[in-house]
Amino acid sequence: MTGTFSLPASRTEVVLEEIRRGILTRELVPGQPLVEAELAARLGVSKTPVREALKVLSNSGLVTFSPYKGASVITVDAELAKSVYDVRMVLEPEAVRRTVERRDPELLEDAAEALKEASTAIADKDQAALSLLNRRFHRALYSGCGNPLLVSILDDLKDRAALISVVGWEANPSWKKEWTEHKAVLAAAKKGDADGAAALLREHIGGFLERVLKAIG
CATH class of the missing domain: 1.20.120.530 (GntR ligand-binding domain-like)
Structure with missing residues (x-):
């Protein structure tokens, strides 16, 4: 999960797919906190597309949100x-x-x-x-x-x-x-x-x- 994207058709979509790939390849492990600022820095984008991507991934079941801990990778049980x-x-x-x-x-x-x-x-x-x-x-x-x-x-x-x-x-x-x-x-x-x-x-x-x-x- 490194690199900077140039002129993406949709910056949020690119970030979304990169985070999804990280979760499905276990680069981002179950229970791992997903800190917007850290992800934005690693992906070379602002926090806004990261925030939007995490919302989509929450709806699709890969990310969970806690009132106190924020977003994290969901754990399969x-x-x-x-x-x-x-x-x-x-x-x-x-x-x-x-x-x-x-x-x-x-x-x-x-x-x-x-x-x-x-x-x-x-x-x-x-x-x-x-x-x-x-x-x-x-x-x-x-x-x-x-x-x-x-x-x-x-x-x-x-x-x-x-x-x-x-x-x-x-x-x-x-x-x-x-x-x-x-x-x-x-x-x-x-x-x-x-x-x-x-x-x-x-x-x-x-x-x-x-x-x-x-x-x-």
């Missing part, structure tokens, strides 16, 4: 993991089922490309890239469900889900297993097997939650 994955287990398989029924070849192609790039990220052990590709794969398969509100709800979980994934991967880097599971979901989707893709995805999400809960202890 069993309660958070269960609540996020409970919503995903209920909503995401149904969204994927509907996407498959609607048969959008562009979304399936995007999912396939994300899966291909994830294979390289696994080989390189690039956790940051893998986190983004994992998010891209899942979104490609639910974003065509035809219900913008359902897509918005699942999008709102993406940062929390990514952070929970990082916690699970630290204890058990099960990237290859998840890649294989993604491949099976995509194969079912390409065949037009909406119920099969939904069932495989539900099993995939539930299995990962079990591993995360074991990691948290």
